[in-house]
Amino acid sequence: MLHVEALSKTFELSVTEQMRVHPFRDLSFSIPEGGFMGLAGPSGIGKSSILKCIYRTYLPTSGRVRFRSSMYGEIDLASADERRVAHLRKYELSYVSQFLKVIPRVSALDIVAERLLPLGYSLEAARDDAAGMLARLRIPETLWSAYPATFSGGEQQRINLARAFIVRPRLLILDEPTASLDRETTESVLALLQEMKRQGTTMIGVFHDWEIMKRVADRIFDLGEWKRSGVSSSAQLI
Ligand SMILES: Nc1ncnc2c1ncn2[C@@H]1O[C@H](COP(=O)(O)OP(=O)(O)O)[C@@H](O)[C@H]1O
Ligand SMILES: [Mg+2]
Incomplete structure (x- = not known):
């Protein structure tokens, strides 16, 4: 489903050679359909x-991110044009970070529901689904019509998760999605992730807590170990 091949990223902090950062070079791994790789x-x-290189927030410096999409067949996310990336983000890819891009003056319910409108849902059906997702993520009903700009960090993170989950993406990219959640909400999130995985969603995720990651990931790629050992062609299996 996802093949990352010889991926490298260099940040140019200034024009001089000394001011470059290379977080990874020549990184390769694959995730099968319905697989969950922890990072x-x-x-x-x-x-x-x-x-961010997979979601194309960052343009990789070199390498490929081959993704088997349903819209375009196999596509290299590292070199795909912006229009295709935008389409895939609407229909097939979801990315969750710890931070909500807050949209002013849109209610919590509608921020989630609007993700379904491009998929052909009526506003009413989209709001129904969104309400179900907000309930599963333990957002109190009194907040559904409120603006998330005023929410706590944990509440905003749950809205972020609801927006990512509601479309049932083919590929779900998670960056510390449970970092500011309480124990019970974390359990709800894990249950949703397991359910989506059973339905065939492929996932890659970073979790602040190794124990949580072990409960959802089939495989953990340890970047520290990879950098130390220099093994670049396969993931470290746990
Ligand atoms: N947009 C950016 N510009 C410059 N350097 C960056 C940027 N994003 C990340 N980095 C650098 O790349 C390295 C890896 O960062 P990051 O990917 O955020 O690490 P992690 O998520 O493992 O904590 C760090 O040295 C960070 O400072
Ligand atoms: Mg990080």
């Missing part, structure tokens, strides 16, 4: 940058 390693090693 581990210490802070600053490059986990978020890898996820």
